Amino acid sequence: MxxxxxxxxxxxxxxxxxxxxxxxxxxxxxxxxxxxxxxxxxxxxxxxxxxxxxxxxxxxxxxxxxxxxxxxxxxxxxxxxxxxxxxxxxxxxxxxxxxxxxxxxxxxxxxxxxxxxxxxxxxxxxxxxxxxxxxxxxxxDRGKEGVYPVYILALVQWGTHFLPHIQSDRSKFTRATLRLVERHRKGQEADQTLVKKVVDTLLSLGIDETDLQKTTLVEYQEHFETAFLRATEKHYDAEAENFLAENTLIDYVKKVEEWLRVEGERADRDLDASTKKPLMSTCKGVLIQRHRKRIEEGVQSLADHEEEDVQRMHALLARTSDVLA
CATH class of the missing domain: 1.20.1310 (5 helical Cullin repeat like)
Incomplete structure (x- = not known):
């Protein structure tokens, strides 16, 4: 040597x-x-x-x-x-x-x-x-596929060899992330910074084969967003039923306003910007649209002197105009 x-x-x-x-x-x-x-x-x-x-x-x-x-x-x-x-x-x-x-x-x-x-x-x-x-x-430059600069190669290898492994046991990585979100929604101790960090890694792994300067949402959607939206619907379906069983309709309307605010903040803080619209649509669908008839009947039953509550209910119903079909 x-x-x-x-x-x-x-x-x-x-x-x-x-x-x-x-x-x-x-x-x-x-x-x-x-x-x-x-x-x-x-x-x-x-x-x-x-x-x-x-x-x-x-x-x-x-x-x-x-x-x-x-x-x-x-x-x-x-x-x-x-x-x-x-x-x-x-x-x-x-x-x-x-x-x-x-x-x-x-x-x-x-x-x-x-x-x-x-x-x-x-x-x-x-x-x-x-x-x-x-x-x-x-x-x-010659059009060879599956060849990357070394840093991108390292990301591809992580997404190909490590991420699928920790998902192999019934998507345990995704389930771990969703349980963290669920604990936060229930007011339990939860390190929400982990959710943001996980999201950022999944976004980094979305390699655009045609332009390595860009990223795609494929890994993010596969390993987080799709399951997150399903879990959101399930969570708020149960929360809505439980709350309505024990509280007045106007209290429910106020609670829905709070839930929507919290989820909007979650989207801005932890998630990719593309998730906010389907997240809010999912929440409004399960919290408002699914109980629309009950809320409308509540509006009709309120006395004239309860105008503030009537306006609050009308405003809530109006928020479903962008709910996805």
Whole structure:
């Protein structure tokens, strides 16, 4: 091995074989992913140098098409595949550690590992700048599907290998998030910041294959929004029936106003902006539209001197104009 300027870091010789160079990179990547903030700058630069050498100076010993060897794309593909495999194996360790976790414990673990993983992936993305620029970009420019800059690749791997695993036990990740929302709705202790954090990760995982600068709502809808709206309807259907059984109609109207305000605040605080309209429509459908006849009969039964209550009921009924069919 050849020494760099630091006496403590020995780099593989530029002409070293692929296995030697990758072994050096792999050890550094483990450090980078497990302690992304603690990679010394000399170590980072040594890894950058070796990643560059891997793509540009390695000799090809069989395999690859002649044009791939000439333009370096064969070693770019080889390095990209090794990075992909590294990320999969790293995520396997997270999967094993998540097996016994449930509810808030699972969500806290998910967020802790997400923060560490994405921080490490950002370092990796900079480390493999040459790979991104001279192999990934040309591949994408030629229309190659399933090839991404390293940071996006890391997100794709998380969404492909880790998220489905923690959902495999009857969608336990989604159920954990919804139970957190349910506790908050019932006034019980609940760390609502976890909901916002989970939502943000799911939005980040919505990779737009045609434009990597954009995101889609696919992962967010699949792993949260659809189930959240169903749970919302179920929750408020029961809440409405229980409240009406024990309180007056005008008290119910006031309670519905409060519920709608709380859910509007939840949408603004924790959810993607696209969810607010269907959320409010769901709430108004189950809380107002479903009890519309009863509210209208209540309006007719009120005396003239109860004009304020009549106006309140009319205003509530008017709020269902945008309820989804």
């Amino acid at each position: 050849a020494s760099n300027n630091s006496s403590t870091i020995l780099l593989p010789h530029p002409d070293a074989d692929a296995a030697t160079q990758w072994a050096f990179l792999e050890e550094g990547l483990h450090h980078m992913m497990n302690e992304p903030q603690k990679v010394p700058y000399p170590k980072y630069m040594s890894l950058y140098t070796v990643s560059y050498n891997y793509c540009t100076t390695l000799k090809i010993h069989g395999g690859g098409k002649p044009n791939e060897v000439r333009d370096g794309s064969f070693m770019g593909r080889d390095l990209y595949e090794k990075v992909t495999d590294f990320l999969e194996k790293y995520l396997d360790t997270l999967k094993a550690a998540s097996e016994s976790l449930r509810d808030d414990e699972l969500l806290r673990y998910y967020m802790k590992e997400w923060d560490r993983y994405t921080a490490g992936a950002q370092y990796m993305n900079r480390l493999f700048t040459y790979l991104n620029r001279h192999w990934v970009k040309p591949q994408r």
